[in-house]
Amino acid sequence: MTDRYCVFGNPIAHSKSPRIHALFARQTGQDLSYAAILAPLDGFAASVRDFAAAGGRGANITVPFKEEAFRFATALTPRAEAAGAVNTLSFSGESIRGDNTDGAGLVRDIAHNLGFAIAGKRILLIGAGGAARGVILPLLDQSPAATIVANRTAAKAAELATAFGIEGGGFESLAGRAFDLVINATSAGLSDATLPLPEGVFAPGCLAYEMLYGRETRFMAQARAAGAAVADGLGMLVEQAAEAFFVWRGVRPDTAPVLAELRKG
Numbered sequence: 001m002t003d004r005y006c007v008f009g010n011p012i013a014h015s016k017s018p019r020i021h022a023l024f025a026r027q028t029g030q031d032l033s034y035a036a037i038l039a040p041l042d043g044f045a046a047s048v049r050d051f052a053a054a055g056g057r058g059a060n061i062t063v064p065f066k067e068e069a070f071r072f073a074t075a076l077t078p079r080a081e082a083a084g085a086v087n088t089l090s091f092s093g094e095s096i097r098g099d100n101t102d103g104a105g106l107v108r109d110i111a112h113n114l115g116f117a118i119a120g121k122r123i124l125l126i127g128a129g130g131a132a133r134g135v136i137l138p139l140l141d142q143s144p145a146a147t148i149v150a151n152r153t154a155a156k157a158a159e160l161a162t163a164f165g166i167e168g169g170g171f172e173s174l175a176g177r178a179f180d181l182v183i184n185a186t187s188a189g190l191s192d193a194t195l196p197l198p199e200g201v202f203a204p205g206c207l208a209y210e211m212l213y214g215r216e217t218r219f220m221a222q223a224r225a226a227g228a229a230v231a232d233g234l235g236m237l238v239e240q241a242a243e244a245f246f247v248w249r250g251v252r253p254d255t256a257p258v259l260a261e262l263r264k265g
């Protein structure tokens with residue numbers, strides 16, 4: 001019998017996850033289906049319960065339900081616990097296990113696909129929302145030389161930094177400092193906003209990573225102008241999906257052909 005999976009979000013029509021998981025399933029010969037489900041803003045828990053009761057085996061969770069999924073899960077993996085958010089649920093009897101594969105996806109894209117070794121590097125993480133929180137622990141696991149979080153609302157960066165024992169503050173705290181890896185985990189690109197990054201923030205040989213994908217953002221333009229190598233978040237999207245696929249099926253898909261397929265549009 002075909003095992004059923006899905007992604008819950010609102011909105012959800014734009015999601016690339018059904019296509020990614022269909023490509024993974026075909027490549028690995030796994031018998032599964034994967035749908036996109038629009039959960040009402042006030043009806044996330046009921047939608048998930050219905051799906052699980054109808055035999056669903058697992059689900060991905062996207063905006064705006066990741067924190068609600070964190071509270072809804074009956075058990076959490078350590079990386080979901082650290083992230084304070086869940087993007088992957090696994091159903092087994094009465095148990096609903098919550099996991100978070102976003103950070104693993106980001107690290108794998110940077111280290112493996114882009115060939116950038118994180119160990120010993122100076123990291124600037126911009127943003128203090130769910131995406132930033134979710135990637136801090138996996139980044140720290142790579143033994144960077146230093147990790148700093150900067151955010152428009154400085155207090156949120158400071159709070160996040162304290163929780164993980166790193167440094168954090170507003171953009172003004174970056175003056176006179178340079179970084180080897182600059183990750184934009186803000187949604188500023190959605191509104192075409194420019195981040196007030198001081199001159200010199202991108203060190204020679206820097207990799208600038210924009211978590212958004214599907215558009216050229218001002219952050220990407222800023223980084224290019226400063227001579228940095230630039231990547232968007234499509235690789236992270238495919239890698240977090242591959243990690244979720246592995247959690248569910250115990251099989252790790254080859255992401256390179258899937259990423260190449262998505263890049264074609």
Ligand code: NDP
Pocket residue numbers: 102126127128129130131132151152153156185186187188190191193194195211212213233234236237238240
């Ligand atoms: P949140 O809404 O939780 O956080 C938004 C963050 O962006 C906050 O730090 C906020 O700062 C900051 N921000 C928003 N607008 C501006 C602006 N104009 N100038 C400066 N800072 C701004 O979002 P998420 O953390 O969930 O997601 C962040 C981004 O990461 C999204 O664009 C999302 O698409 C992307 N993402 C990509 C993934 C992938 O697989 N590639 C996975 C997950 C997320 P403040 O605190 O001051 O409001």
